[in-house]
Amino acid sequence: DxxxxxxxxxxxxxxxxxxxxxxxxxxxxxxDLGWYQQKPGKAPKRLIYAASSLQxxxxxxxxxxxxxxxxxxxxxxxxxxxxxxxYCLQHNSYPRTFGQGTRxxxx
Amino acid sequence: EVQLVESGGGLVQPGGSxxxxxxxxxxxxxDYAMSWVRQTxxxxxxxxxxxxxxxxxxxxxxxxxxxFTISRDQSKNTLYLQMSxxxxxxxxxxxxxxxxxxxxxxxxxxxxxxx
Numbered sequence: 001d002x003x004x005x006x007x008x009x010x011x012x013x014x015x016x017x018x019x020x021x022x023x024x025x026x027x028x029x030x031x032d033l034g035w036y037q038q039k040p041g042k043a044p045k046r047l048i049y050a051a052s053s054l055q056x057x058x059x060x061x062x063x064x065x066x067x068x069x070x071x072x073x074x075x076x077x078x079x080x081x082x083x084x085x086x087y088c089l090q091h092n093s094y095p096r097t098f099g100q101g102t103r104x105x106x107x
Numbered sequence: 108e109v110q111l112v113e114s115g116g117g118l119v120q121p122g123g124s125x126x127x128x129x130x131x132x133x134x135x136x137x138d139y140a141m142s143w144v145r146q147t148x149x150x151x152x153x154x155x156x157x158x159x160x161x162x163x164x165x166x167x168x169x170x171x172x173x174x175f176t177i178s179r180d181q182s183k184n185t186l187y188l189q190m191s192x193x194x195x196x197x198x199x200x201x202x203x204x205x206x207x208x209x210x211x212x213x214x215x216x217x218x219x220x221x222x
Contacts, residue, residue: 001169034209043202043212044152050208087152091208094166096142096154 002026002090006099012107013078021073021086021102028068029092035064035073036087109133109211111203116216123193129186129203129213136184140207143188145199156188193220
């Protein structure tokens with residue numbers, strides 16, 4: 001199975017900050033990676049697909065990059081509604097695997 | 108608008124069985140692979156099972172292989188997860204997910220395995 005190592009596990013930041021979350025795959029997955037945002041009591045929502053493509057309707061302050069084994073999700077200027085938990089997901093091979101999640105909290 | 112509505116969750120004793128359903132609308136069901144993902148309370152996301160668009164291929168996490176069966180009814184636009192030999196550690200919210208790229212998610216149904 002492909003292991004997805006996500007870091008940091010938690011992050012404290014302020015409105016307006018730029019933040020970066022990283023996922024590393026245990027083997028190359030091309031660009032077969034998505035990023036998801038989850039708020040308490042809600043289902044995950046896709047933000048980024050194919051590592052760097054922005055999901056329709058998602059604000060442009062979210063961006064993704066990477067290929068192979070290292071990927072990043074960047075939020076350029078944090079807004080109050082961005083405080084949530086973020087997950088990466090690889091869909092290169094079965095079983096699909098998620099990162100452990102990054103909880104983004106208000107400083 | 109894509110809609111995925113899970114049902115069938117509830118309380119079941121260890122060793123028991125349960126069938127989850129996911130009723131879909133707003134897209135051509137037979138064009139898309141579908142999956143089940145679960146989330147233990149307060150924990151992360153775990154892939155459970157997947158099925159290709161025509162039902163010809165299925166995939167399972169090792170943790171559920173041999174106990175869970177995924178299926179789909181194209182005429183009803185519905186995805187299923189038959190769960191048997193349930194264990195306490197299967198307690199989770201189960202999400203139905205559309206597409207190979209996990210495009211859209213249902214709101215989830217809670218399965219509690221407890222005596």
